[in-house]
Amino acid sequence: MFFLYLTAFDRSKKYIFIDELEILTMKRILITGSNSGIGLEFTKKYLERGDYVIASCRKPESAYELRDIRENHAGRIIVPQLDVSDEDSRDKLFKNISSFLDKLDILINNAGVISGNLEYSPPLGELHDEDMTKVFLINSISPIYMAERFLPLLKRSKNPKIINISSISGSISKRTRGGGYSYSASKAALNMFTKNLSNDLREDRVIVVALHPGWVKTGFPYTENAPHMPEETVGGMMDVIDSLEMKDSGKFIDWLGTEQPW
Ligand SMILES: NC(=O)c1ccc[n+]([C@@H]2O[C@H](COP(=O)([O-])OP(=O)(O)OC[C@H]3O[C@@H](n4cnc5c(N)ncnc54)[C@H](OP(=O)(O)O)[C@@H]3O)[C@@H](O)[C@H]2O)c1
Known part of the structure; x- marks a missing residue:
């Protein structure tokens, strides 16, 4: 039986043995805002599938669900601190994971907020x-900084993907109502960042998409009456992510794989 050396899992012993097949199929995935809602579900499902997850969050010390998950999947998950809007925090995480991971296959820019300091999106007035x-800063600008920072690791993957969790609220052509100024415009801006980035990274064969996760019941404001649970739409998004090809880069897609209008 063939064995390969991999340094990603055990920093204390430096090397552990993993069989070749596992190395070929396992993805290294960085998720932002992984302590709740959609990010937490991505973390659970990728771990169940056998992948390696960097489940970053703002406050690991109070990320209790992640703590339990980490105990059940020791060796395939780390839960590092990351405030996506803080340059030092991004740099620190990059240096940390570069010290034991040689590449990153998927970056999921999931962290997001509805408002600067409220539980609702302030209306006109x-x-x-x-x-x-x-x-x-959090919804539009941080994802592009994250992509820029982690690009050296992504470029070493055979099939790198940057997934920006957007929202149908960011679709200008589908907008039929007012309100939600900062949130909807921030997701529209994220969509433009996605398009620009996809064009810049096409030669490097990095796939970049904006992904609408559906209307999902999470802790996010205005989701109390949402028709879907994270289990449903995250499974759908994982299928979409798996199926992405270069020709899809630069698209705005929903959790069912349907292309959405800008
Ligand atoms: N739920 C929906 O129906 C829906 C629909 C369309 C789009 N989305 C998008 O889906 C993404 C996830 O939302 P969700 O529904 O899962 O809501 P959620 O449970 O409230 O998750 C939001 C996550 O973002 C994190 N976050 C906020 N600011 C951050 C920062 N500066 N640095 C790092 N993490 C930060 C939060 O961390 P803390 O817990 O520490 O605050 C939390 O983990 C968001 O981008 C949202 O816009 C959701």
Whole structure:
């Protein structure tokens, strides 16, 4: 039986043996905002499938569900601190994982907020700087910085993918109502970042898409009456992610694989 050396799993012993087949099929996946909702479900499902997950979150010390998951999948998950909007935090994580992982196969930019400091998206008449700037920083700007920072690791993958979790709220052509200014515009901006990035990375064969996860019941505001649970749509998104080819790069797709209008 063939064995290969892999340094990714055990920093204390430096090397562990993994059989060749496992190395060929296992993906190394970085997820942002993995302590709740859609990010948590991605983490669970990729681990169940046998992949290696960097389940990053803002406050690992209070990410209790991730702590339990980590105990059941020791060796295939780390739960590092990452505030996507903080450059030092992004740099620290990059240096950390570069010290024991040689490549990254999938980056899922999932972290997002509805508002700068409220549990709802402020309507016209209540718009304010903190809301506008923080929502854009986290939802639109941070994903592009994450992609830029982790690109050296992604480029070493055979089939690298950057998945930006967008929203149908960011579709300008589907917009039929007002309100939700910062949130909807931040996702529209994320869509444009996705398109630009896909064009820049086409020669490097990095696939970049904006993915609408469906309307899903999570802790996210305005999802109390959502028709789907994360288990359903995350499974759908994983199928979509698996099936992505270069020709799909730069598209805005939903969790069922249907292309969405910008
Ligand atoms: N649920 C839906 O119906 C729906 C529909 C369309 C799009 N989406 C998108 O799906 C993504 C996930 O949302 P969700 O529904 O799963 O809601 P959620 O459970 O509230 O998850 C949001 C995640 O983002 C994290 N986050 C916020 N700011 C962050 C920062 N600065 N750095 C790192 N992490 C940060 C949160 O961490 P903390 O817990 O530490 O705050 C949390 O883990 C978002 O991008 C959202 O816009 C959701």
